Amino acid sequence: MLAYQHFVLQNGLRVYVHEDLSSPMVCVNVLYDVGARDEHPARTGFAHLFEHLMFGGSIHIPNYDEPLQRVGGDNNAFTTNDLTNYYCTVPSDNIETAFWLESDRMMGLAFSPKSLEVQRQVVIEEFKQRYLNQPYGDAWLLLRPLVYKEHPYQWATIGKNIEQIEQATMEEVKLFFNSFYSPSNAILVVSGQVSLSRVQALSEKWFGPIPAKTVNKPKRTIEPQQTAFRKLEVTRDVPAHAIYRAYRMCERKHPMYPAVDLLSDLLGRGNSSRLHTALVLNNPLFSEISCYVTGDDDPGLFVISGKLMPEITFEQADAALDELIHEFKNTPVNESELLKCVRKFESALRFSSTDIVNKASHLAIYAWMGHPEWINSELLKYEALTPKEILQAAKIGRAHV
Numbered sequence: 139m140l141a142y143q144h145f146v147l148q149n150g151l152r153v154y155v156h157e158d159l160s161s162p163m164v165c166v167n168v169l170y171d172v173g174a175r176d177e178h179p180a181r182t183g184f185a186h187l188f189e190h191l192m193f194g195g196s197i198h199i200p201n202y203d204e205p206l207q208r209v210g211g212d213n214n215a216f217t218t219n220d221l222t223n224y225y226c227t228v229p230s231d232n233i234e235t236a237f238w239l240e241s242d243r244m245m246g247l248a249f250s251p252k253s254l255e256v257q258r259q260v261v262i263e264e265f266k267q268r269y270l271n272q273p274y275g276d277a278w279l280l281l282r283p284l285v286y287k288e289h290p291y292q293w294a295t296i297g298k299n300i301e302q303i304e305q306a307t308m309e310e311v312k313l314f315f316n317s318f319y320s321p322s323n324a325i326l327v328v329s330g331q332v333s334l335s336r337v338q339a340l341s342e343k344w345f346g347p348i349p350a351k352t353v354n355k356p357k358r359t360i361e362p363q364q365t366a367f368r369k370l371e372v373t374r375d376v377p378a379h380a381i382y383r384a385y386r387m388c389e390r391k392h393p394m395y396p397a398v399d400l401l402s403d404l405l406g407r408g409n410s411s412r413l414h415t416a417l418v419l420n421n422p423l424f425s426e427i428s429c430y431v432t433g434d435d436d437p438g439l440f441v442i443s444g445k446l447m448p449e450i451t452f453e454q455a456d457a458a459l460d461e462l463i464h465e466f467k468n469t470p471v472n473e474s475e476l477l478k479c480v481r482k483f484e485s486a487l488r489f490s491s492t493d494i495v496n497k498a499s500h501l502a503i504y505a506w507m508g509h510p511e512w513i514n515s516e517l518l519k520y521e522a523l524t525p526k527e528i529l530q531a532a533k534i535g536r537a538h539v
Contacts (some may be wrong), residue, residue: 140491140513142501143334147341149350150322154510155337156329156503158494164330166236167225167498168244169506171325172318174219174297175290175436176356183297184314186217187261187306194253196243209235217295220435221506223499230331234340240326241344244319249312256420261303265296273376277443284370285384285439289361320351325505329498361437371452378425379446381455387440390433391507397531398431402440403479404471404528405429410478413442416462419522423450423458435507467532471525480520487517 142156177184192215193202206213206226213226230237259420269275278294286292297303326345328337364386388394406413406429427444446455490496504512 139499140501142510142513144505144510145338145341147321147346149346149348150320151323151345151348152342153337153341154325154505155332155334156327156494156497156501157315157332157334158497160329161330161494162230163227163494164230164236164328164332165225165227165498166233166234166240167223167327167495168328169221169223169325169327169499169502170174170319170325171353171355171454173217173221174295176318177290177293179290179293181302181310182293183261183265183295183303184306184310185222186297187257187297187303187311188314188319189215189217189222189224189252190257190260190457191247191311192243194257195248195250196239197246199239199242200240200248201281202243202304205235205241205478211236219291219295221503223502224456225495225499227330227495233328233332233336234344236376237340237344241348244321244324245365246280247315249308249315251308254306254308254311255516257301258306261296262300265300265303269294269296272405273374274380276374277380277382277415280370280372281384284368285298285386286361289359289436290356291361291434291436291438313444316351318353320353321345321348322350323353325502327498327502329494329501359434375443378448379450379452379455381442381444381452381459383442383459385440385442386495387438389437390435391509392532395433396516397523398440399433400476400479400483400520400523401429401528401531402429403482404475405466406442407479407482412462412466413444417444417458421458422447423455435538463532467529469529471528473525475521476528480523483520484517 140156142154144152144154146152172185174182174185195201197203203213207227209228209232211226211228211232213224215222215224224240226239227238269279279298282294283292292366326341387398403411405411406427408414411429413429417424417427423446424444425447427442429440430444431440432438442459444455446452490500499509501513
């Protein structure tokens with residue numbers, strides 16, 4: 139059980155506090171309700187670019203890392219299609235440094251042309267390294283627009299292409315910041331050796347004076363129902379043929395999500411999963427194969443991906459996948475197999491909950507979803523799942539690409 143307390147500042151900043159006296163450290167986590175989905179289709183990659191720009195200097199602090207490192211702190215951030223999350227850890231005695239740093243960059247960035255150019259080049263190099271210069275790197279750049287025709291999930295968090303990042307102007311950067319980086323569009327979570335009263339005092343001192351801005355989130359786009367199978371074949375210089383299958387699935391907050399998530403574990407998580415056992419060990423058509431869900435705020439994807447063995451054709455691999463999936467959709471899951479997957483999920487969840495950074499980011503995400511209490515009840519949902527519910531989840535998968 140993760141105990142937490144909650145209050146809201148007058149400017150709309152939601153604050154959550156988890157006291158963990160076993161740790162000498164404190165994590166200060168700030169989540170902003172802005173992700174790649176909030177970008178203009180002609181200017182994608184801005185949310186991720188901003189993740190980098192937030193470390194390039196704010197109004198009163200030219201270098202974010204320097205004062206943090208002086209007090210023994212560390213930091214990082216990540217961007218998804220739905221949100222952007224920043225966190226730093228410091229010894230508990232130096233918690234005010236973290237509040238000072240995070241509040242100053244929420245107040246406003248330096249918007250230095252040099253910083254923009256430096257971070258632009260960093261992001262472009264990341265784009266090249268992760269998506270263009272390694273085998274299978276562009277798979278998701280191709281898969282997303284094949285699946286989504288209207289919804290902004292059609293582009294990756296890094297953006298559609300390098301050109302849009304290259305063309306970003308300072309005026310556009312300022313507009314993006316002023317549109318989304320507001321206390322009323324953020325959640326602050328403090329986890330570690332700290333008291334509620336201390337967090338309340340520091341929050342009022344450092345974040346309280348920041349004025350709230352009007353945040354106009356883009357209207358949510360509903361992806362039209364897919365009515366036909368979609369397929370794309372591309373030729374690349376890669377070590378082996380690869381298959382990516384994407385099925386439509388429910389959104390993260392849907393009651394059926396735990397069943398679909400566990401279904402992906404049963405099919406493709408680990409060497410004892412159905413897919414690995416059948417298609418790697420018993421009938422070696424694949425050298426590796428896995429299954430996973432995207433877990434998005436809007437309806438996302440249930441993905442099966444794998445690398446084919448030499449001499450195996452796409453037709454053979456597809457036929458084998460179809461046969462296994464058909465069998466899975468018509469055969470109840472064994473109770474012991476289901477329990478094993480639930481225990482794996484429990485183990486991963488409990489292990490991640492031993493770290494103040496994970497506890498802070500998890501609590502922030504659940505709060506952003508509107509259900510902070512789920513941080514204590516998520517495991518119960520998985521433990522309550524039955525073979526019948528897993529079978530039902532397998533049968534509701536919609537058209538795939």
